[in-house]
Amino acid sequence: MQLMDLVDLQKIDKQIMRIEESMGSLPREVDALRDKLNTMTNELKSKEEELTECRLSRAKAESDIEAFGDKLKKYQDQVYSVTTNKEYDAISTEIENTEHEIETNETQVLELMDGEEKISEEIKVLKESISELEETLESKDKVLQEKMKESETESLRLQHERELCVRKVSRPLLATYERIKRRHLGVALAEVQKYSCGECYAHIPVQTVVEIRKMDHVIYCETCGRILVSVNNKK
Numbered sequence: 001m002q003l004m005d006l007v008d009l010q011k012i013d014k015q016i017m018r019i020e021e022s023m024g025s026l027p028r029e030v031d032a033l034r035d036k037l038n039t040m041t042n043e044l045k046s047k048e049e050e051l052t053e054c055r056l057s058r059a060k061a062e063s064d065i066e067a068f069g070d071k072l073k074k075y076q077d078q079v080y081s082v083t084t085n086k087e088y089d090a091i092s093t094e095i096e097n098t099e100h101e102i103e104t105n106e107t108q109v110l111e112l113m114d115g116e117e118k119i120s121e122e123i124k125v126l127k128e129s130i131s132e133l134e135e136t137l138e139s140k141d142k143v144l145q146e147k148m149k150e151s152e153t154e155s156l157r158l159q160h161e162r163e164l165c166v167r168k169v170s171r172p173l174l175a176t177y178e179r180i181k182r183r184h185l186g187v188a189l190a191e192v193q194k195y196s197c198g199e200c201y202a203h204i205p206v207q208t209v210v211e212i213r214k215m216d217h218v219i220y221c222e223t224c225g226r227i228l229v230s231v232n233n234k235k
Contacts, residue, residue: 002168002169002170002173003215003216003218003227003229004215004231005165005168005169006169006173006177006188006189006227006229007189007229007231008165009162009165009166009169009177010177010187010188010189012158012161012162012165013162013181013186014186014187015158016155016158016159016162017186019151019154019155019158022147022151023144023147023148023151026140026143026144026147027144029140030137030140030141030144033133033136033137033140034137036133037130037133037134037137040126040129040130040133041130043126044123044126044127044130047119047122047123047126048123050119051116051119051120051123054112054115054116054119055112055116057108057112058108058109058112058113058116061105061108061109061112062105062109064101064105065102065105065106065109068098068101068102068105069102071098072095072098072099072102075091075094075095075098076095078091079091079092079095173218176218176227177189177227180225180226180227183225184199184224184225184226187199187226188226188227189226189227189228189229190221190224190226190227190228190229191228191229191230191231191232192204192209192212192213192228192229192230195209197221197223197224197226197228199221199224199226200221200223200224200226202221202222202223202224204221204228208228209230212228212229212230213230215229215230
């Protein structure tokens with residue numbers, strides 16, 4: 001009788017659900033922590049690359065300052081050897097331009113140093129947060145793995161029993177069972193309790209209850225849509 005096979009199947013599915021519920025929100029928490037850790041690790045990598053670029057830019061600016069400093073000294077020495085106003089004006093212009101370049105690069109160096117300090121602090125905070133997150137993830141994952149190990153044998157047994165049970169049920173009826181189960185949080189069958197649906201408590205007419213007790217064809221609850229069964233055949 002396929003309806004009784006469905007009853008056995010739902011018993012197995014409820015046991016599987018209880019094992020999954022025993023994990024609580026741990027699997028979701030562990031996955032969320034892993035995602036967060038990946039995001040923060042990528043952010044840290046980006047910040048470290050940004051810091052490297054900042055240091056390279058500062059090193060170049062400092063090198064340019066040194067080069068412009070040598071240039072400025074050369075121009076300043078040439079001032080004493082000019083013989084015409086035109087040469088003097090030309091050297092003065094070069095000196096002015098070089099001093100401007102030095103000032104610009106010095107300003108850039110100061111800005112880059114501020115940037116380095118800010119990025120370094122952000123990296124420090126990120127590393128501390130990542131370290132704390134890794135500890136939390138390790139702790140929660142350890143608990144999850146222990147729970148999974150404890151339930152592994154029972155889960156395998158139930159899955160085997162479920163496979164055997166499924167083979168006894170026709171494909172159309174199994175598809176209906178699975179569809180209703182998905183809609184109602186894993187519970188596709190409702191046992192008749194006196195003259196009510198055991199899940200939604202809707203009233204069931206006497207004649208319908210008589211038909212349900214025969215357990216020879218599928219009858220649905222008109223209110224919740226579950227398959228109605230009568231396992232004990234009690235009023």
